[in-house]
Amino acid sequence: MEKPQTTYYKTPIGIAEITGDKNGIQSISVLDDGTISEDVLRAKTPECLQECVVQLEEYFNGKRASFNLTVNPKGTKFQIKVWKSLLKINYGKTKSYLEQSKALGDVKAIRAVATANGKNPIWIVIPCHRVIGSDGSLTGYAGGIWRKKWLLAHENPVKQQSLF
Structure with a gap:
């Protein structure tokens, strides 16, 4: 079994x-700035992770709305099913936890769905940030609500109306 490789990439949110290997990306998490040294940030990115870095950079530069990466998250059958459903939420759109539960076929599974979303190991690429409360509130994001708010604003910037 191949040992997963790791790289670090500086983004506007941390x-x-x-982490991943030739079988795909296993995890993307966001750390606070200052937790990783500049030397580590400058280290060569393993070949199996280079395309992920390129696509994340394009995403943060506003040049990519969807990802074309092989993902290989580790989770239960239910978690994988929930994470796959997140991939159906289009860029710039949101869905409530209730809507996600209904789409998965069990409206009563809302808490289990929310818990699975919270354990999503591949942030941004598997877009759990696009799931919000039924009342429109930005609830439950492992990376902090401020990051969820930033990502949603990045994907759906407010367009200034012309006065003339």
Whole structure:
């Protein structure tokens, strides 16, 4: 079994820690700035993670709305099913936890769905930030509500109306 490799990439919302191997990306999490040294940030990115870094950079530069990466998250069958459903939420759109539960076929599973979303190991690429409360509130984001708010604003910037 191949040992997963790790790289770090500086984003506007913190340092992305990317882990994976030739079978795909296993995790992307975001750390606070200052938790990783500049030397580590400058280290060569393993070949199996290079495309992920390129696509994240394009996403943060506003040049990418969807990802084309092989993902290989580790989770239960139910978690994988929930995470796959997140991939159906389009860029710039949101869905409530209730809507996600209904789409998965069990409206009563809302808490289990929310818990699975919270354990999503591949942030941004598997867009759990696009799931909000039924009342429109930005609830439950492991990376902090401020990051969820930033990502949603990044994907759906308010367009200034012309006065003339």
